[in-house]
Amino acid sequence: MKELVRPFPVPDEQSAEFWKAASEHVLTIARCSRCAALTHPPDVVCPHCHSTDPAFEFTPVSGRGTIRSWTVMRKSFLPGFDNDVPFVLVDVELVEQADLRLIGRLIDGVTVPLAVGNAVRLAFEDIAPGVAVPAFALEDRA
């Protein structure tokens, strides 16, 4: 049997721009053209102003943020990650907007001590040619 690999995102009408930018190592977030609020993931109605025509534009963001929570994935229910466990997932609040949260892997490994409020910066994992997945790395602490 063929060994399973990490699952690939399949871009659709709503997500194509996000994944194209990600492949160039740029993190973008959907911005509502009516109220300018950021939403992740995008929706068909803006969850902030409830416009039915939000005309979301994927806007580059810094990818800087703080850790709100984390977990160490010692087992994944996606067998494509069997060669990657254990790994850390972080729940990150981006600096661009209060409570704008993303979840991604922390590339620093599982032994580094973590605390709520730790600053992180953007990183990318290139999982295949032309496919990159946003991740995070701890900011160097001065």
Next chain:
Amino acid sequence: MTGRFTAGKQVAIVGYAQSAIERHSASPLGVLAVETARAAIADAGLAVDQVDGFVTASLFPSAGAHLPEDGVSLVSANWLAEHLGLSPRYAAGFQGFGQIPGSVSIAVNAVASGAADYVLVHRALHNPRGVYHENPMQEVRGDRQWTAPQGYFGPLAMIALAYNEYLQRYGARRESMAEVLVEARKNGSRIPWSYWYDQPLDAEEYLAAPMINDPICRFDCDIPVDGVAAFLFTSAERAKDLPHPPVYVAGYASGVPATKRLPLHWPLDDIMSVGTCLAQRLWDSAGVKPGQIDLPQLYDGFSPFVYFWLEALGFCPVGEAHRFVEKGGIDSDSPTGLPILSGGGALGNGRMHGVPQMLECYLQLSRRAGERQRTKTTLGLACHSSPHYGGAILYSADPL
């Protein structure tokens, strides 16, 4: 507007049945459902053709690759009615989380409105062969594309993030949760139909289990099972002519829509802010206060839900649930303990969703709990799922 229900205590549970709770049943799920439904109808002193309403929530709650099939891995209300040979006046399915309170509220509304006279609420849960949540997907479409490529997948990671947020924010220790597991399994071990019958768990064994998604180990998760439960609802008036003491529905509430999030992202603040509103609407629906509840059966499909419900419902201050359980606050054998898991919960019975909570309320309030009968059980509460997506029902042994 007070939020008080005009139909409070006008609808009652009048009978029940539950199948064996097994890791893998020898019978197909649909067969278990038909047999359990017939047993519940007989228990209520009714004939099958008197039942004119069917309600369920049929969701098969697995992230795995198993293709859900009616009658095999789930059982819808229509499927059950049809296979009992009936064409009921009313059949409905609840779509959201909090499947048990959601179904109960639909059944209560159906009886109160006159849409049906005798409503059967059932829940059928299946454990497919293989690892329950395992999914060999190689391509991710739809909303999972925002999380699965990163490796965020399945409900254990979901509850792990919320639980770790709790531990960090309140300086709580995993050791405190041993009290929850020991209590659930102690009570489950006394229940003959439980998967964990005669198998209590001690704190050492709980704490020795390896992490799966930190800080969640396998004992923090209920075990998947095959099982079906069914309950009969009718009006308080009709209940007078039936064999068992009725247990009245005094009120209910469910979670309001929470903040738009990534799939399966349940931050602690979402859980608690919506959960606190749910609790207020629940008390308002029946005009009661938390201190009046004799039997608050809290949902525990993942152990941290016990903390979240204790705090959202106001049984202890926010951030204090870990200390509350450490001090023996949930020991159902102690006269001062709050019996939140006296029915064993999901951790002490198996993955029957909110059935153990509902069943314990029914058995204790109808005085049908046998050797486990508690002395003072007048007002019960049964909740299910997370406080921000789930729901809760208030049950009363006293009529209007």
